[in-house]
Amino acid sequence: MNHTLRIQLSSVEGAVIRALGLIERRGYSLNKCTVSEPDGTGRDMEVSVTSSRPGDLLKRQLERLHDVDHVELLPSVIVNPNKPGVRPITRRI
Amino acid sequence: MNASTHMAPELRSGSKILIRALECNGVKQIFGYPGGTIMPVYDALVGSGLKHYLCRHEQGAALAADAYGRVTRKAGVCMATSGPGATNLVTGIANAFMDSVPMVIITGQVPSALQGTDAFQEVDIFGITLPIVKHSYIVRAVADIPRIVNEAFELAESGRPGPVLIDLPKDISAGMGEVADVMPAPRPAGRMPDSGAMQAASEILSKARRPLIIAGGGIAISDSVEAFRKFVARTNIPVTSTLKGLGVMLPDDPCYVGMLGMHGNGAANHAVQNCDVLMVVGARFDDRATGHLAQFAPSARVIHLDIDPAEISKLRKADVAVVGELVPALEGIQPENTARAGWCAQCANWVKEFAWRYDAPGKGIYAPKLLRDLSRAQPEGLTITCDVGQHQMWVAQHCRFDNPLNHLSSGGLGTMGYGLPAAIGAKVAKPEATVVCVSGDGSIMMNVQELATLNRYGIDVKILLFDNSALGLVRQWQELFFEGNYSEVHLDDNPDFAGVARAFGIQARSIKEPEEVTDAIEWLLNSQGAAMLHVSIDSMENVWPLVPPGKPNHKMMKSNPKNGR
Numbered sequence: 001m002n003h004t005l006r007i008q009l010s011s012v013e014g015a016v017i018r019a020l021g022l023i024e025r026r027g028y029s030l031n032k033c034t035v036s037e038p039d040g041t042g043r044d045m046e047v048s049v050t051s052s053r054p055g056d057l058l059k060r061q062l063e064r065l066h067d068v069d070h071v072e073l074l075p076s077v078i079v080n081p082n083k084p085g086v087r088p089i090t091r092r093i
Numbered sequence: 094m095n096a097s098t099h100m101a102p103e104l105r106s107g108s109k110i111l112i113r114a115l116e117c118n119g120v121k122q123i124f125g126y127p128g129g130t131i132m133p134v135y136d137a138l139v140g141s142g143l144k145h146y147l148c149r150h151e152q153g154a155a156l157a158a159d160a161y162g163r164v165t166r167k168a169g170v171c172m173a174t175s176g177p178g179a180t181n182l183v184t185g186i187a188n189a190f191m192d193s194v195p196m197v198i199i200t201g202q203v204p205s206a207l208q209g210t211d212a213f214q215e216v217d218i219f220g221i222t223l224p225i226v227k228h229s230y231i232v233r234a235v236a237d238i239p240r241i242v243n244e245a246f247e248l249a250e251s252g253r254p255g256p257v258l259i260d261l262p263k264d265i266s267a268g269m270g271e272v273a274d275v276m277p278a279p280r281p282a283g284r285m286p287d288s289g290a291m292q293a294a295s296e297i298l299s300k301a302r303r304p305l306i307i308a309g310g311g312i313a314i315s316d317s318v319e320a321f322r323k324f325v326a327r328t329n330i331p332v333t334s335t336l337k338g339l340g341v342m343l344p345d346d347p348c349y350v351g352m353l354g355m356h357g358n359g360a361a362n363h364a365v366q367n368c369d370v371l372m373v374v375g376a377r378f379d380d381r382a383t384g385h386l387a388q389f390a391p392s393a394r395v396i397h398l399d400i401d402p403a404e405i406s407k408l409r410k411a412d413v414a415v416v417g418e419l420v421p422a423l424e425g426i427q428p429e430n431t432a433r434a435g436w437c438a439q440c441a442n443w444v445k446e447f448a449w450r451y452d453a454p455g456k457g458i459y460a461p462k463l464l465r466d467l468s469r470a471q472p473e474g475l476t477i478t479c480d481v482g483q484h485q486m487w488v489a490q491h492c493r494f495d496n497p498l499n500h501l502s503s504g505g506l507g508t509m510g511y512g513l514p515a516a517i518g519a520k521v522a523k524p525e526a527t528v529v530c531v532s533g534d535g536s537i538m539m540n541v542q543e544l545a546t547l548n549r550y551g552i553d554v555k556i557l558l559f560d561n562s563a564l565g566l567v568r569q570w571q572e573l574f575f576e577g578n579y580s581e582v583h584l585d586d587n588p589d590f591a592g593v594a595r596a597f598g599i600q601a602r603s604i605k606e607p608e609e610v611t612d613a614i615e616w617l618l619n620s621q622g623a624a625m626l627h628v629s630i631d632s633m634e635n636v637w638p639l640v641p642p643g644k645p646n647h648k649m650m651k652s653n654p655k656n657g658r
Contacts, residue, residue, distance in 0.1 A: 013231055014219060021223050060403040066228040066248060 002048060003028070003055030007062060008070040009043040015067040019045065026061055027053050042069060102273040107235040108137035108266045110274075111199070114242035116142055117276050120170050122161065122521055124154035128174025129214055131201030133266040146521065146550060149542035151178050153514040155185020156540070159194050160478060160501050160518030166316065168195040168249040168257075169518060175201045176214030179260075180221065184508055186256045187225040191505025192337065193314055195254035197245050202231070204264040219260050227255030232262065235270030243277040251280055253401040254314060284400065286417035291425035293413045294396045297370055298428035303436045304330045305368035305390075307353065307382075310337025310504065311375020311399060313497035317419040321374065324423040329431045331440040333361040335376050337504045340494030350440050351447075354382040355640045356486040359447030362638075362646040364440050365390050372396040375419060378408040379505070388645035398422050449491060457631045458607050460484065460559050461491045463614070467529070467557065468493040470614050475499060476519050476526045480512035480536030483565040486636045488531050499526075510539025516554040517546055527555070527618065534560040534587050544597035547623040555617050556599075556625040558590055561632045569635045573653060574642070594625040601625040633658065 009015040016035055023030055028049040035045045049058070059073045105113075111134060115123075124146045127135040138145055148154040151173040158169030169189075173182050179200040189196040203212040219231050228248050230241050245257040298304055312321050318341055325332055325348050332342050333353045342349040351358030353365050362384075365371065371393040376382070383389040386408060397404070397411035398419060405414040415422045453459040464487055468475065477492055478501040479485040485502055494500045501519055503511040516530035537558055547554055568582040591601035600620060604613045604627070617626040635658065638649035652658055 013233070014223070014229065017220070018223050025224050054406075057403070057407060060405070064253075064401065064403050 001052065001055070002031070002050050003058065004046065004048045004074040005055070005059060005062070006072040006074065007045040007047065007068060009045055010067040010069060011037060011040070011042055012067050016043065016045065018065060019062060019068060020047075022061060022065065023047060023049060023058065026058060027051055028058055102271040104269055104271050106133060106137060106266070107232075107238055107261070107268050107270065108133040110235065110238045110270065110272050111242065111261070111266065112137045112141045112143060113274050114239045115170065117239070117274055118242060118246040119167065122146065123170045123172055124148055124157040124161070124518065125172030126151050126154055126174070126178060128176075128178045128201065130175040130203055130263045131172060131178070131199075131261075131266070133263065134172065134199070134201065134261070146517070146546065148514065148517070149545050150540065151181035152184050152510065153517070153540050153543045153546065155182040155196075155198070156188060156508070156511050156514035157518035157521070158196050158198075159185055159189045159192075159511075160515035161522045162189065162195045162254070163192075163501055164476075164498055164519050164522040166195070166250070166314070168197045168246055170197050170199070172199040173201070174214065175203055175218070176216050178214075179218035180216055183222060183225070184506075184510075186222055186258065188503055188506045188508045188511065189256040190225040190227070192310065192503070193254050194256070195249040196256040197242075197249050198256055198258040200258065200260050201266070202260045202262040205233070205262045206264070208262065219258070222258050225256070226258050229258040229260070231260045232265045235265055235268045236272050238265075239272065239275040243275060246277065247280060252283070283418040284416065286398075286415045286422040286425060288425065290413055290415045291422060294372070294415055294426045295428050297394055297396060297413060298328065298330070298372065298426065299430045301370035301428075302433060303368045304370040304372065304433070305364050305393075306330050306332045307365070307371065307373045307376050308332050308334045308338035308341040309374055309376025310335060310497070312338060312341045312419060315375065315400065315419045317375070317423065318497065320420040320423045324426070327431070328428055329433065329437065330372070331364055331437060333357075333365055335379070335382050335504075336489055336502060338376065338497065339489060339500050340497035343495055344493050347441065348437070350444055352489055353646065355384065356490065356636050356638065357382075357640075357646070358449075358490070359638060359649060360440065360443035362640070362649060363443050363447075366645065366647040367439075368393050370394050370396065372398070374398045374423075375400075377404050383408070384640045384646040384648075385643055455631050455634070456607075458605065458610060458628055460628070460630050460634065461487050463610050463628065464488055464491040464531070466610060467614055471527060471618055474526060476501065476523065476528045478512045478515040478519055478528065478530045479503070480530075480532040480539070481507045481509045482533045482536055483561070483569065483634070483636045484531050484533045484536075484559045486566075509536040512536060513540050513543045513554075513556070516556075517543060517552055520552050520554050528553075529555045529557055529617075531557045532559070533565060534558065534562060534584055534590070535564045537590070541593065544594060544599055548598040552623060554623050555620070556594070556623070557617065558625060558627045559630055560587065560590060560627060561630050561634060562587055563632045565632075565634070566636065568632075569639075572635070573639070573650070590627045591625065594627075599623045599625055601627060603627040603629070605629045
C-alpha cells in the first residue's frame, strides 16, 4: 500500500532526520520526499511511502514527535503488493 | 512553583546555569562519570546542591538513573562526557525508552567549532540516539539552557514518559551569559479520554460473558493502581498482568489469574485465549506477552486504554480505543452487568489447576522455592531489581509484589546488567526500602564494576546471585529448539563470586545445599550494609512453562518432551 503524508515540522535542528528516521525504522519504505521552508516559520515535508502497515499508524507515530506540528494523511493508492521495496512485518522470535 | 519566576540575571557560565536549571526542576541526585568535554559541568557541580553518584561505567549511571526514574516517577538524571562516555550511555537510554521511563541525559560534546571534524572524542550522540529518545537537543546558545532543561523535564515526565537527551558543546558549558533562572511552568493537564469511547467500552463490557483485563506497566507509570483496583472490585472482571504490570493486583486477589505470556502462568494464558472481551490497560501487545499474535485471544473484542495514540491498533486492532489519562478512563467506564459467576469460577479453577509447585525432584537448591521464601521472609516493601534471564522469569513467577514500583525489571529491552545499577538507583531514591538485586552469573558480570559504587557510597543493596555456570536461558533454548547444540553458553570458568564481592569490600556468602537456604536468606536480609548471597544451582534447570516461539499462548511446554525434565 502506498501512503502520502504531509508533515509540518518545527524549524529546529534534527527535525527532518528524526521524522525520516522514524518512517524507515517503523517499516515504511520511502519512495519520495520533498522538504521546503516557505516562510521561515516551519518546514513542510511531503513523503510518499510504501508499506504493508497502515498509513494512519505512521501518522500517529509521527504526531508524537515533539517537533512535528501537524500530519495529514492523504487518501491512499493501492499499488502492486509484490512491488520490490515493500517491507514485510517481521517479528522477533 | 510559580510560573516563569525570573530572578535577576547575572553573568554565569553555561555550566552554572545548567546546574541551577536542574535544581529548579527538583533534581537532587545525579548519576554520572566525568571526562573531557563535560569538565565545565563537573566544575560547577562542586558546591552545588546536587549529590553526584560516580558510577564506574556510564552504562551503570544510565541504568541507575532509569531505576531512579521508575521508583520516583520523576526523571532520573545521568551525565557523561562526549564520545565513549556518551556511547556507553546508549544501552541505558534504550532501556528507558522501551519501558517508558522518565530520564534526562546530559552529554558533553566537543566545542561547536570542532563538531563535524572528527575531533577527539567526538561522536554524533544526537544522531546515534534519535530512535531511542522521546526528544533530544543540541544546545546552541547559553541563553537557551533554562528553557531546554525545563522542556526536557516536562517532555520526559509527561504523557507517555521517556528519555530526553541534552547534548552540550563545551563552548556552551564553558561560555558565559547573563541569563536569568526560569522556574518550570505548571504542567498542562493530561489528555482526558473521550466520553463516547468510554460509553462504547462500557457497553461492550456489559454484554461480555467472559471478559478479561490485561494490567500493564502504564498503570504504575500513571499512578493509577488504586483507581485500577477499584475498577476491578466494582466490575468483578478477572485480571491478568504483563511483566511490568506485576504488583498492580494483589497476588491473592480472587480476580487475579497471574502473569500471561511466554513464561506466564497457565491460568492467565488459558483465560486470555478463552475470553470474549479483552480490556488492555496500559500495555502494548508485546510479543513476549501475546505469543503468536494472530492466535492471541482469538475470540475477543478488544478495548484498549492507553495514553499513547500510536499504540492503538499497532499490533492488534482495537474495537474501542480509550486514549488519555487512565484514572478518568477507569472511573468513566461503567458496565451495567457485572454478573459472570461461571466465568469467574472457571478462572478460579485454572488458578488452582496451574498453581506453582515447589516440590522439584532435584537434590540441589530450587531457585523458584528460594525466591518464594525470600518474598515470604519480608512480604511487604521489598524492592527487587532483576537482571535478565532465567532468574528474571523466576522472580516474575514466584516473588510476591503488592506494588508495581517494587519490581524493577528490564522488560522491553531485556538488558543483562540492569539489576545492580538499578538497585543503586532504587536505593538512592528510596533509602528506607530493602532493595534486593536478583542476578545471574551471566548478568552480574555485565556491570560488576558497580560493586565499587556500592562500597564507595555505602549503599545498602542485597545481591542474590544465582549461579548455574551457564547463560541459562540461552542454554535452555539451545536445549529445546537447537537440538542441544550448546554454543557459547557454558560458564564453568566463572570467578569465585563471593571472593569478587569481598575484593570490592562487600560481605559475601556462598551456599549450595537446600538446608542452608533459610538461614542464608535471614543473613542476607539482616546483614548490615551491602551483601551478596551466592547460590549455586543445577546448570540444567529450566524455566517452565514456556510458550515456544510462533505458538499461541495456551500451547505451553511444561517440560522437555525428550527427557521429561
